Amino acid sequence: MARTPFSQTEYDRRLERTQERLREEGLDALVVADPANMNYLSGYDGWSFYVHQCLIVTPERDPVWIGRGQDANGARATVWLDDDDILAYSDDHVHSPVDKHPMDFVASVLEEMGLADATIGLEMDAYYFTAKSYTRLQSNLPAATFEDHTLLVNWVRVRKSDAEIEYIEQATDISAAAMDAAMDTIAEGVPESEVAAEIYETLVAGTEAHGGDYPAIVPLMPSGDHTDTPHLTWTDREFEDGDPVIVELSGCRHRYHSPLARTAFVGDPPEILTETADIVVEGLNAALDAAEPGVTAESVEKAWRDVIERHGIEKTSRIGYSMGLGYPPDWGEHTASLRPKDETVLEAGMTFHLIPGIWTSDVGFELSETFHVTKNGAERFSTYPQRLFER
Amino acid sequence: MARTPFSQTEYDRRLERTQERLREEGLDALVVADPANMNYLSGYDGWSFYVHQCLIVTPERDPVWIGRGQDANGARATVWLDDDDILAYSDDHVHSPVDKHPMDFVASVLEEMGLADATIGLEMDAYYFTAKSYTRLQSNLPAATFEDHTLLVNWVRVRKSDAEIEYIEQATDISAAAMDAAMDTIAEGVPESEVAAEIYETLVAGTEAHGGDYPAIVPLMPSGDHTDTPHLTWTDREFEDGDPVIVELSGCRHRYHSPLARTAFVGDPPEILTETADIVVEGLNAALDAAEPGVTAESVEKAWRDVIERHGIEKTSRIGYSMGLGYPPDWGEHTASLRPKDETVLEAGMTFHLIPGIWTSDVGFELSETFHVTKNGAERFSTYPQRLFER
Numbered sequence: 045m046a047r048t049p050f051s052q053t054e055y056d057r058r059l060e061r062t063q064e065r066l067r068e069e070g071l072d073a074l075v076v077a078d079p080a081n082m083n084y085l086s087g088y089d090g091w092s093f094y095v096h097q098c099l100i101v102t103p104e105r106d107p108v109w110i111g112r113g114q115d116a117n118g119a120r121a122t123v124w125l126d127d128d129d130i131l132a133y134s135d136d137h138v139h140s141p142v143d144k145h146p147m148d149f150v151a152s153v154l155e156e157m158g159l160a161d162a163t164i165g166l167e168m169d170a171y172y173f174t175a176k177s178y179t180r181l182q183s184n185l186p187a188a189t190f191e192d193h194t195l196l197v198n199w200v201r202v203r204k205s206d207a208e209i210e211y212i213e214q215a216t217d218i219s220a221a222a223m224d225a226a227m228d229t230i231a232e233g234v235p236e237s238e239v240a241a242e243i244y245e246t247l248v249a250g251t252e253a254h255g256g257d258y259p260a261i262v263p264l265m266p267s268g269d270h271t272d273t274p275h276l277t278w279t280d281r282e283f284e285d286g287d288p289v290i291v292e293l294s295g296c297r298h299r300y301h302s303p304l305a306r307t308a309f310v311g312d313p314p315e316i317l318t319e320t321a322d323i324v325v326e327g328l329n330a331a332l333d334a335a336e337p338g339v340t341a342e343s344v345e346k347a348w349r350d351v352i353e354r355h356g357i358e359k360t361s362r363i364g365y366s367m368g369l370g371y372p373p374d375w376g377e378h379t380a381s382l383r384p385k386d387e388t389v390l391e392a393g394m395t396f397h398l399i400p401g402i403w404t405s406d407v408g409f410e411l412s413e414t415f416h417v418t419k420n421g422a423e424r425f426s427t428y429p430q431r432l433f434e435r
Numbered sequence: 436m437a438r439t440p441f442s443q444t445e446y447d448r449r450l451e452r453t454q455e456r457l458r459e460e461g462l463d464a465l466v467v468a469d470p471a472n473m474n475y476l477s478g479y480d481g482w483s484f485y486v487h488q489c490l491i492v493t494p495e496r497d498p499v500w501i502g503r504g505q506d507a508n509g510a511r512a513t514v515w516l517d518d519d520d521i522l523a524y525s526d527d528h529v530h531s532p533v534d535k536h537p538m539d540f541v542a543s544v545l546e547e548m549g550l551a552d553a554t555i556g557l558e559m560d561a562y563y564f565t566a567k568s569y570t571r572l573q574s575n576l577p578a579a580t581f582e583d584h585t586l587l588v589n590w591v592r593v594r595k596s597d598a599e600i601e602y603i604e605q606a607t608d609i610s611a612a613a614m615d616a617a618m619d620t621i622a623e624g625v626p627e628s629e630v631a632a633e634i635y636e637t638l639v640a641g642t643e644a645h646g647g648d649y650p651a652i653v654p655l656m657p658s659g660d661h662t663d664t665p666h667l668t669w670t671d672r673e674f675e676d677g678d679p680v681i682v683e684l685s686g687c688r689h690r691y692h693s694p695l696a697r698t699a700f701v702g703d704p705p706e707i708l709t710e711t712a713d714i715v716v717e718g719l720n721a722a723l724d725a726a727e728p729g730v731t732a733e734s735v736e737k738a739w740r741d742v743i744e745r746h747g748i749e750k751t752s753r754i755g756y757s758m759g760l761g762y763p764p765d766w767g768e769h770t771a772s773l774r775p776k777d778e779t780v781l782e783a784g785m786t787f788h789l790i791p792g793i794w795t796s797d798v799g800f801e802l803s804e805t806f807h808v809t810k811n812g813a814e815r816f817s818t819y820p821q822r823l824f825e826r
Contacts, residue, residue, distance in 0.1 A: 047670075091653055092666040094562075094764035118664040135753055139769040141777055145560075168567040169536075171485075172764075175569030176560035176583065192567065237639060237646025245636035248628060248669075255628030255671035262482055262649045273509035275483040278639075279438075280646035362526055372763040373485035373563075378530040386532055 048087040048124050049298040050207055055124050058085055059107070061200050066103045072162035073154065074101045074193060077177070078170035079371040081197040082109075083299055086125055090118040093172050093371060095138055096146035100154065108157070110150055112138060147177045151184030160185055165193035171373065198379050202366055203393035209416060211300035212368065212395060214254045216414070216425040218295025219304040222246040223428060226265070226291045230308050230435045236265060236278035243293055250295070257296040260370035261303075264292045271408040285311040289435075290410045292399070294375060300368055301375040302425050303397045305412035308433040320402050320409045321432040327351035328400055328411060328430070331363065331382070335396070335415065335422035341386040348382075348400055357402060360384055364398035367414070390417050439478040439515050440689040441598055446515050449476055450498070452591050457494045463553035464545065465492045465584060468568070469561040470762040472588040473500075474690055477516055481509040484563050484762060486529055487537035491545065499548070501541055503529060538568045542575030551576055556584035562764065589768050593757055594784035600807060602691035603759065603786060605645045607805070607816040609686025610695040613637040614819060617656070617682045621699050621826045627656060627669035634684055641686070648687040651761035652694075655683045662799040676702040680826075681801045683790070685766060691759055692766040693816050694788045696803035699824040711793050711800045712823040718742035719791055719802060719821070722754065722773070726787070726806065726813035732777040739791055748793060751775055755789035758805070781808050 048055070062085060066074055076099040082088050086099055086107055097111035108129045109119050116132040123130070133149035136142070154160065166181070167173050169192075182190065204212070225242040243263045250256035266273050267289040268281070274290075283289065292305040309317060327348040334347035345363050352359060364382035367375050375397075380388035382398060394417040401410030411430060415422040439446070453476060457465055467490040473479045477490055477498055488502035499520045500510050507523040514521070524540035527533070545551065557572070558564050560583070573581065595603070616633040634654045641647035657664050658680040659672070665681075674680065678701040685694040700708060718739040725738035736754050743750060755773035758766050766788075771779035773789060785808040792801030802821060806813040 089668070090664070090666040091655065091668055091764065094652070094767075115664075115666055117661075118667045121661060121664050121667060135774075136776075138753070139756070139767070139772060141772070141779075166566065168570065169565045171565070172562065173566055174560045174562070175557065175564055175566050176585065178566035178569065179559065194567065235646055237641055237648075241636045241638075241640035241647070244639045245632045247632075248635045249632035250628055250671075255626055255669070256632070257628075258653045258668065261485070264482065270508075270512060273481070273506075273512050275481040275506055276509045276512060277480070277482055277649065278646070280641075362529070365530070373482065376485075376530070381530060381532070383526075385527075388532075 046087060046120065046122055046124055048122065052124060054205060054207060055087065058200065062101060062197055063103045065196055065200060066101065069165065069193060070163060071165045071191065071193065072102065073159050074165035074196060075150065075167070076101055076197055077167050077173040078197070079172065080299070080369045084197060084201055084369055086123040088119055089122045089299065090115060092118065096177060098150060100157065108153065110153060145176065145180045147180035148184055151181055154185060159188070161187035163189045163191060165191050165196060167194045168192040169194040195379060198377050201369060201377060202379050203391055204368060204395055208300060208368065211297045212302050212425060214297040215295040215300055215302035217251045218247060218256045218297065219293060219302050220426060220428050221251055222293050222295060223291065223304055223306055226293070227308060227433050227435065230283060230289055230310065232285050232310050233282050235280050235282050236267065237280055239265065240278040247293065247295055254297055257299060259294045259296045260301060260372050260375040261294065266290050272403055283310050288317065288407045290408060292412070299370060301370055302414045303367065303375060303412060304414065304426055304428060305399055305410050306428065306433060307409045307411060308435050310435050313432060313434060314407065316404055317407045317409060318432060320404060320407065323352060323355045323357070324400060324402055324409050324411050325430045328398060328413065331398055331400070332413065332415060332422045332424065335390060335417060337390055337392050337417060337419060339390050341380045341382050341388040341390065342384050344382045345384060352402065359402070363400040364396045366394060367397045368395050392417055392419050437478060437511065437513055437515055439513065443515060445596060445598060446478065449591065453492060453588055454494045456587055456591060457492065457556070460556065460584060461554060462556045462582065462584065463493065464550050465556035465587060466541065466558070467492055467588055468558050468564040469588070470563065471690070471760045475588060475592055475760055477514040479510055480513045480690065481506060483509065487568060489541060491548065499544065501544060536567065536571045538571035539575055542572055545576060550579070552578035554580045554582060556582050556587060558585045559583040560585040586770060589770050592760060592768060593770050594782055595759060595786055599691060599759065602688045603693050603816060605688040606686040606691055606693035608642045609638060609647045609688065610684060610693050611817060611819050612642055613684050613686060614682065614695055614697055617684070618699060618824050618826065621674060621680055621701065623676050623701050624673050626671050626673050627658065628671055630656065631669040638684065638686055645688055648690060650685045650687045651692060651763050651766040652685065657681050663794055674701050679708065679798045681799060683803070690761060692761055693805045694758065694766060694803060695805065695817055695819060696790055696801050697819065697824060698800045698802060699826050701826050704823060704825060705798065707795055708798045708800060709823060711795060711798065714743060714746045714748070715791060715793055715800050715802050716821045719789060719804065722789055722791070723804065723806060723813045723815065726781060726808060728781055728783050728808060728810060730781055732771045732773050732779040732781065733775050735773045736775060743793065750793070754791040755787045757785060758788045759786050783808055783810050
């Protein structure tokens with residue numbers, strides 16, 4: 045029996061909603077290659093996305109899982125699908141020196157399913173669905189019509205069930221423990237790698253109640269002169285007196301995340317930083333207050349911007365995004381963003397990572413909250429203190 | 436000044452060899468999107484590959500880095516390129532609800548460089564170079580000729596310099612420390628997640644001499660009934676008496692890896708497992724003995740297969756691959772594989788992960804070595820004991 049983290053009823057509902065979208069779009073099939081979407085629909089969970097794999101979803105029948113031969117047992121152990129719907133290509137398709145590509149096998153399956161001249165949706169901009177995957181499907185199935193439906197499943201994922209919310213809550217506890225580990229370790233003379241190690245140990249060990257999983261993004265902690273380089277990772281550099289440190293991390297539970305960012309300062313923070321911190325906290329909470337069912341994503345950003353403008357700061361930016369289930373390299377869903385021109389209407393069940401920040405010439409301050417849109421408004425998952433941490 | 440882990444001379448040589456390949460292939464430019472290839476040529480190192488980014492490499496001039504606006508500072512901090520060659524697209528290209536894609540910007544840069552009707556190489560099957568990236572370049576540059584050169588830079592990477600070997604040696608020490616942490620922790624009643632946490636802490640903290648980096652693949656440790664599911668990751672399950680556990684992990688130093696796999700058994704191992712272990716060790720060392728400059732990749736696999744066949748085991752498989760620099764989801768280079776039909780001739784400087792294993796009906800045993808092809812033959816990086824670990 046497969047070990048799935050959700051009930052069969054929940055997988056059935058996910059599939060039905062996806063199939064409904066296929067029918068609305070006039071699709072005979074959708075090739076789902078995004079590992080998060082594969083997990084969402086089938087339960088599949090393995091570090092095998094470094095080779096090509098996918099689900100074939102059609103409007104009428106259960107999905108078909110396709111992957112590498114040596115991963116078929118992993119599929120049998122994690123998906124709810126029938127054994128007959130787990131199909132694997134031989135290992136000479138992997139990084140093949142001969143002209144053989146996994147999508148040739150996928151095309152042959154589509155053909156056997158009677159879909160050689162069908163209208164087939166592809167996740168054209170999904171991670172791991174390469175340009176080559178596309179051209180091989182095209183050349184193998186010249187009579188098929190391919191359409192881009194990159195975010196079709198992502199939009200089905202946008203409203204979370206109670207069970208999904210529960211995993212995000214468990215991830216939240218792990219995030220808090222890992223942030224504690226970071227704040228307890230950051231100090232003058234301590235190497236960045238040591239802080240990253242403490243964070244990672246906590247993220248993976250989890251809490252007393254629940255073990256942790258690997259996060260879709262590594263802990264990030266730009267520091268010192270580098271707080272304006274948000275995606276550089278840790279080095280062996282030792283923290284120095286006068287360093288600002290922005291820590292962004294996420295616990296993970298059954299691939300569900302709850303990101304959390306806080307800023308620390310090694311030594312006595314300059315006044316400009318504590319003032320900036322106050323503005324960010326005020327603006328963030330204004331955004332949280334604004335978020336509720338029926339309002340647009342852009343109006344949440346506007347609430348933040350109104351606050352910072354009152355403090356004389358002019359800055360238009362994307363301050364958050366829908367998130368949840370994810371595999372490296374991202375826990376974001378790529379659907380709704382909290383930014384100007386995003387007119388997505390918030391609905392109960394949506395979950396966002398709200399991560400605003402302000403950078404002055406010298407220092408930056410960032411503080412984030414992951415929140416859940418409920419009928420009563422936005423609810424923070426975390427209760428982590430909203431302040432600058434002096435170390 | 437950027438902090439690059441290699442000398443300018445080394446980057447110059449890498450670029451020259453790549454440019455020579457471009458000229459040989461008749462390419463006016465190559466769009467390099469694989470994060471490992473970007474790092475190799477420019478030094479760029481950041482967790483930003485969840486948005487589109489690339490280098491444009493031409494036969495004559497220095498490469499151009501293109502990425503997201505908020506990552507340009509990260510580029511300035513890590514690449515050796517001139518500031519003028521760091522170009523960034525605005526944030527409304529990221530997961531855009533309007534019809535705007537980062538590759539539109541890349542196309543405009545190619546046009547400004549006079550390459551609108553040029554012959555342009557693409558890494559069609561590289562991670563993160565999506566189908567959409569390709570179609571957007573096509574539609575923006577209808578007069579250009581695109582050719583697939585997925586592994587062009589990967590093949591330039593295949594022979595390592597002394598400086599690269601040194602980083603792999605540093606990663607080896609980290610791998611050994613992490614394997615010690617695993618073997619010290621695995622025991623009846625201990626959850627898998629706790630072992631993974633100890634491994635991760637060690638991988639990231641590194642050794643006394645060198646801090647660690649995040650590995651391109653998470654520690655894998657299929658256990659119990661699941662040793663035949665190589666890519667499932669850890670759970671909260673507690674190890675039980677009678678569990679085999681295969682641990683595969685890699686230290687990482689400046690993105691260079693040194694993978695190591697060992698098998699443990701919780702309790703008294705069955706005789707079939709200790710016998711299998713002896714065969715794997717014998718076969719692995721036969722393969723190591725066979726590896727030297729001038730022999731083919733497939734002959735290394737043959738040396739392994741000859742040994743196991745003498746023991747009555749019939750099995751043809753890929754037992755290793757060229758590896759080194761890498762980002763998630765893989766540390767493999769996707770160039771030479773140690774398997775039948777791979778006629779790559781081994782040369783001094785190549786580095787492989789040799790990872791054979793044998794699975795019987797009940798148990799599996801895997802043991803790996805990362806090795807360096809030198810003029811005197813294959814040299815193991817690690818001295819980790821080649822045996823079954825009883826826990």
